[in-house]
Amino acid sequence: MEEKLFTKICSNYGWTNPELHIIQSGLINKTWKVVATEGDFILQEINATVFKNPLAIDENLQSLAKYSTQFFPDYLFISPIKLKESKSVYIIDNQYYRSFSYINKTQSFLTVHSVEIAFEAAKQFGQFTFLLKDFNVNQLHITIPDFHNLTLRYAQFKVALHNGNATRIQANAALIDEIESFSSICQRYELFIEHPDAKKRVIHHDTKISNVLFDENNKGVCVIDLDTVMPGYFLSDVGDMIRTYITPVSEEESDFSKIVIQQDFLQAIKKGYYHYMGNELTEFEKQHFFFAGEMMIYMQAIRFLTDYFNYDKYYKINYTEQNLVRAKNQMYLLKALKALPDFA
Numbered sequence: 001m002e003e004k005l006f007t008k009i010c011s012n013y014g015w016t017n018p019e020l021h022i023i024q025s026g027l028i029n030k031t032w033k034v035v036a037t038e039g040d041f042i043l044q045e046i047n048a049t050v051f052k053n054p055l056a057i058d059e060n061l062q063s064l065a066k067y068s069t070q071f072f073p074d075y076l077f078i079s080p081i082k083l084k085e086s087k088s089v090y091i092i093d094n095q096y097y098r099s100f101s102y103i104n105k106t107q108s109f110l111t112v113h114s115v116e117i118a119f120e121a122a123k124q125f126g127q128f129t130f131l132l133k134d135f136n137v138n139q140l141h142i143t144i145p146d147f148h149n150l151t152l153r154y155a156q157f158k159v160a161l162h163n164g165n166a167t168r169i170q171a172n173a174a175l176i177d178e179i180e181s182f183s184s185i186c187q188r189y190e191l192f193i194e195h196p197d198a199k200k201r202v203i204h205h206d207t208k209i210s211n212v213l214f215d216e217n218n219k220g221v222c223v224i225d226l227d228t229v230m231p232g233y234f235l236s237d238v239g240d241m242i243r244t245y246i247t248p249v250s251e252e253e254s255d256f257s258k259i260v261i262q263q264d265f266l267q268a269i270k271k272g273y274y275h276y277m278g279n280e281l282t283e284f285e286k287q288h289f290f291f292a293g294e295m296m297i298y299m300q301a302i303r304f305l306t307d308y309f310n311y312d313k314y315y316k317i318n319y320t321e322q323n324l325v326r327a328k329n330q331m332y333l334l335k336a337l338k339a340l341p342d343f344a
Helices: 003-013 054-071 115-131 150-163 166-171 173-181 184-194 234-245 263-277 291-309 322-338
Strands: 019-023 030-036 039-046 090-092 095-101 201-203 212-214 220-223 230-232
Touching: 003 090, 054 095, 115 201, 115 212, 115 220, 115 234, 115 263, 150 184, 150 291, 166 173, 166 291, 173 291, 173 322, 184 291, 201 234, 230 234, 234 263, 234 291, 234 322, 291 322
Parallel strands: 201 230
Antiparallel strands: 019 030, 030 039, 039 095, 090 095, 212 220
16 A cells, blocks of 8 residues: 555544554455554455445445444444544545454454364354344345345356357366256255245355454454345355365365365354354244255356356456366365265
8 A cells, every 4th residue: 555545544544653564364355454553453445346335335334333232232343433524434546445443362264173163153153143133134235236146146157158268168068067967956046035934134145264253262252344244045154154164175176085074064053053043043944054055055166167168257366277176176065065964
């Protein structure tokens, strides 16, 4: 960040003697830590390419923060700091900045390295949705339209088969057939969202492990990175936890023999999420708990392969076949999950 811009931002927040330190984690927004006389802060530039309306995000967070303060004052809800003008987004040169208090004596992780961490994370995401169960979800803006709409993603995949890179499509006929052989997941998803017992709730939508803060004893403190909080189904949060917590390797792993299902992690997610949501989920939703993992893994496989056929326009790649590897990785994970003896 340019020094002149940083000075302007700090002036608006009233920070003195500030020092700027870049934080490397995070794929969407640019993030820094600011150490000032007044304390430590997180400073972010909101990615207006991904989030078309950054002010809508801010309105969501302000509404949720107000509700949380009124009804759950002891819950640590991470909301942006207000500027001198009582606003919480600083706009300059069509760029959007906001700041949060830095929560000391906390830590975050990039991988789920124990059953206990999986349990605590799921518990935190469950608590977040549970505490907001009476919030009018219709007040929230949709920050990324159709973010987890499997029907749309499958339709985009089918379009890519007609309009995409013909050479890549022809070379991966077997993988295409495999993906289409699992299309019943789309049908089950559509039946789910149409069912009267599938409730729309305040959902985080990005439950990777780095979006949970833990204390020094590895106990969950709160969830962070609330830009994707919007109306949705529990499938999104539980599904992404299953997708990213239950195997020791990421979607980038090209040695598929390393993709193994850690069943104790899978059960820890259920136990942790049920800690708060066990009596809130309907029986119909509970019947689809593990289906959430199927749905999210399948959708991500489709999205990676669609992008590969569309000349890698969406996901950042470091080598030519990376999106193809990611798609195959996710399909391997899906098959491993469905092969579990007691999977339902």
